[in-house]
Amino acid sequence: xxxxxxxxxxxxxxxxxxxxxxxxxxxxxxxxxxxxxxxxxxxxxxxxxxxxxxxxxxxxxxxxxxxxxxxxxxxxxxxxxxxxxxxxxxxxxxxxxxxxxxxxxxxxxxxxxxxxxxxxxxxxxxxxxxxxxxxxxxxxxxxxxxxxxxxxxxxxxxxxxxxxxxxxxxxxxxxxxxxxxxxxxxxxxxxxxxxxxxxxxxxxxxxxxxxxxxxxxxxxxxxxxxxxxxxxxxxxxxxxxxxxxxxxxxxxxxxxxxxxxxxxxxxxxxxxxxxxxxxxxxxxxxxxxxxxxxxxxxxxxxxxxxxxxxxxxxxxxxxxxxxx
Amino acid sequence: xxxxxxxxxxxxxxxxxxxxxxxxxxxxxxxxxxxxxxxxxxxxxxxxxxxxxxxxxxxxxxxxxxxxxxxxxxxxxxxxxxxxxxxxxxxxxxxxxxxxxxxxxxxxxxxxxxxxxxxxxxxxxxxxxxxxxxxxxxxxxxxxxxxxxxxxxxxxxxxxxxxxxxxxxxxxxxxxxxxxxxxxxxxxxxxxxxxxxxxxxxxxxxxxxxxxxxxxxxxxxxxxxxxxxxxxxxxxxxxxxxxxxxxxxxxxxxxxxxxxxxxxxxxxxxxxxxxxxxxxxxxxxxxxxxxxxxxxxxxxxxxxxxxxxxxxxxxxxxxxxx
Numbered sequence: 001x002x003x004x005x006x007x008x009x010x011x012x013x014x015x016x017x018x019x020x021x022x023x024x025x026x027x028x029x030x031x032x033x034x035x036x037x038x039x040x041x042x043x044x045x046x047x048x049x050x051x052x053x054x055x056x057x058x059x060x061x062x063x064x065x066x067x068x069x070x071x072x073x074x075x076x077x078x079x080x081x082x083x084x085x086x087x088x089x090x091x092x093x094x095x096x097x098x099x100x101x102x103x104x105x106x107x108x109x110x111x112x113x114x115x116x117x118x119x120x121x122x123x124x125x126x127x128x129x130x131x132x133x134x135x136x137x138x139x140x141x142x143x144x145x146x147x148x149x150x151x152x153x154x155x156x157x158x159x160x161x162x163x164x165x166x167x168x169x170x171x172x173x174x175x176x177x178x179x180x181x182x183x184x185x186x187x188x189x190x191x192x193x194x195x196x197x198x199x200x201x202x203x204x205x206x207x208x209x210x211x212x213x214x215x216x217x218x219x220x221x222x223x224x225x226x227x228x229x230x231x232x233x234x235x236x237x238x239x240x241x242x243x244x245x246x247x248x249x250x251x252x253x254x255x256x257x258x259x260x261x262x263x264x265x266x267x268x269x270x271x272x273x274x275x276x277x278x279x280x281x282x283x284x285x286x287x288x289x290x291x292x293x294x295x296x297x298x299x300x301x302x303x304x305x306x307x308x309x310x311x312x313x314x315x316x317x318x319x320x321x322x323x324x
Numbered sequence: 325x326x327x328x329x330x331x332x333x334x335x336x337x338x339x340x341x342x343x344x345x346x347x348x349x350x351x352x353x354x355x356x357x358x359x360x361x362x363x364x365x366x367x368x369x370x371x372x373x374x375x376x377x378x379x380x381x382x383x384x385x386x387x388x389x390x391x392x393x394x395x396x397x398x399x400x401x402x403x404x405x406x407x408x409x410x411x412x413x414x415x416x417x418x419x420x421x422x423x424x425x426x427x428x429x430x431x432x433x434x435x436x437x438x439x440x441x442x443x444x445x446x447x448x449x450x451x452x453x454x455x456x457x458x459x460x461x462x463x464x465x466x467x468x469x470x471x472x473x474x475x476x477x478x479x480x481x482x483x484x485x486x487x488x489x490x491x492x493x494x495x496x497x498x499x500x501x502x503x504x505x506x507x508x509x510x511x512x513x514x515x516x517x518x519x520x521x522x523x524x525x526x527x528x529x530x531x532x533x534x535x536x537x538x539x540x541x542x543x544x545x546x547x548x549x550x551x552x553x554x555x556x557x558x559x560x561x562x563x564x565x566x567x568x569x570x571x572x573x574x575x576x577x578x579x580x581x582x583x584x585x586x587x588x589x590x591x592x593x594x595x596x597x598x599x600x601x602x603x604x605x606x607x608x609x610x611x612x613x614x615x616x617x618x619x620x621x622x623x624x625x626x627x628x629x630x631x632x633x634x635x636x637x638x639x640x641x642x643x644x645x646x
Contacts, residue, residue, distance in 0.1 A: 198529075
């Protein structure tokens with residue numbers, strides 16, 4: 001029973017939720033539009049900073065959220081203008097570098113007063129704006145063996161709002177993809193020139209997709225930093241690569257794939273760690289090594305996934321497989 | 325189909341009109357739907373396309389032929405906005421490339437806008453949207469779906485009715501092209517010939533005023549060729565001007581009303597299909613000017629011929645230098 005509780009704890013942790021949100025956005029980029037966005041973590045960071053800094057500078061929750069969304073939109077437009085007219089690879093190069101550049105800027109000691117510099121922006125500076133919206137009464141609640149504060153650090157309110165956002169984003173994705181707009185996106189993924197020859201401006205559609213997926217990534221960034229602090233290194237290259245694993249694992253170009261992928265990704269990790277701690281003596285694998293051992297196995301799993309089930313768990317092999 | 329009162333539905337009459345034209349490159353047509361002036365495309369030192377003037381008659385099936393590397397596909401790309409002419413008018417320098425379609429100036433127009441203006445093309449290497457169904461391929465061809473706007477797309481009732489109309493239209497077209505049984509298959513699973521048919525049917529979803537087919541017969545089996553020929557002639561009869569690139573001379577002679585010949589980027593001849601293929605310029609372009617002489621045979625190679633070839637070469641070199 002104790003073990004199941006641990007799994008549940010991982011499944012609804014703000015980290016899982018944040019990754020699910022960003023993965024839903026990445027799925028719109030890659031799964032539906034075929035955009036090789038290798039800098040989704042950058043979008044998360046921009047969204048996170050947009051919100052965190054605005055609140056820290058004294059703005060309320062809603063204006064801060066608006067600024068965060070505008071910032072990710074601007075980031076997407078800046079990256080999109082030079083690259084979306086070119087072949088897909090260029091977007092990958094530019095996004096990964098832009099994400100890194102932004103992370104470096106966030107870490108600069110010069111900006112200590114704004115971004116918190118290398119130590120990051122502590123959660124207490126911006127969390128209250130979010131916690132203040134909570135309709136929950138103060139106190140603690142225990143559900144299924146999990147006890148958290150209702151409102152506070154690492155609380156039920158974050159999980160509740162995050163869960164709601166995941167459902168909302170899934171719903172939006174579903175609405176968009178069944179619409180003729182989504183059909184054009186898929187057409188662009190298949191053959192951009194064909195779509196252009198039929199009178200659709202591929203450039204404009206790709207830009208819209210990049211913005212929408214980016215905004216979703218921005219929300220992921222906010223949720224990743226709410227329980228602890230907004231640290232630029234928490235949203236670096238490994239985060240982007242993990243998001244890719246999540247999307248491919250769950251099934252790109254499926255509505256529920258990214259969420260399922262996020263759940264499986266984090267649960268598998270905790271399973272491996274628990275199993276390694278239980279069965280492998282400490283003399284062979286220390287606690288820290290187990291952590292790395294789990295990453296190693298996940299990497300291995302990704303290789304097997306691409307070889308044996310390229311469409312992911314929910315994917316339809318006919319519709320999309322990993323063939324970049 | 326949009327009923328254009330000026331469209332020459334009577335093909336016999338159209339042919340009579342074309343019969344009276346002088347058969348020289350760049351001849352002016354009585355009712356041209358596409359007019360091209362001074363369009364050039366250079367790839368490094370190679371002048372891939374260099375067309376001074378060309379008019380395409382409304383309602384005619386015009387064939388664009390020429391040996392490999394003549395610049396036919398590049399010409400298509402330029403006209404449809406997939407490529408820019410080297411002499412396009414720009415901020416710096418004065419380009420004089422100019423072309424207009426249906427009275428609309430098209431220089432510097434993006435490919436998508438060209439298509440929306442009513443000039444839709446197909447590709448030499450078929451571009452079916454492989455991992456989408458045949459029906460989705462067709463629906464994406466329609467240009468009147470408001471749901472293709474992001475915000476309208478979110479609200480189902482706003483685009484549902486148009487969608488149903490388009491589905492009906494797609495089904496009709498698919499029946500005509502004998503693809504109706506494949507409607508829910510992935511386009512990637514179709515045979516090469518069926519993909520050609522699908523691409524053509526898809527282009528028709530937007531009722532284009534003119535359709536440009538890049539080698540519609542390449543890789544299609546003879547039985548299907550016959551029905552494709554029928555489709556192309558039907559298109560014309562229903563109000564779509566056709567311009568196509570083809571290598572199959574039999575087909576060109578069979579269905580076209582007018583033939584334009586390109587070689588080395590230039591227009592070298594224009595005329596009725598039965599006449600133009602006999603013209604000296606065309607025979608030379610395809611076979612070389614000395615195709616009926618065996619240059620390896622010393623006995624046949626008299627001094628007279630040698631001098632004439634040398635003179636010709638000199639002349640050509642002089643022309644290239646100037």
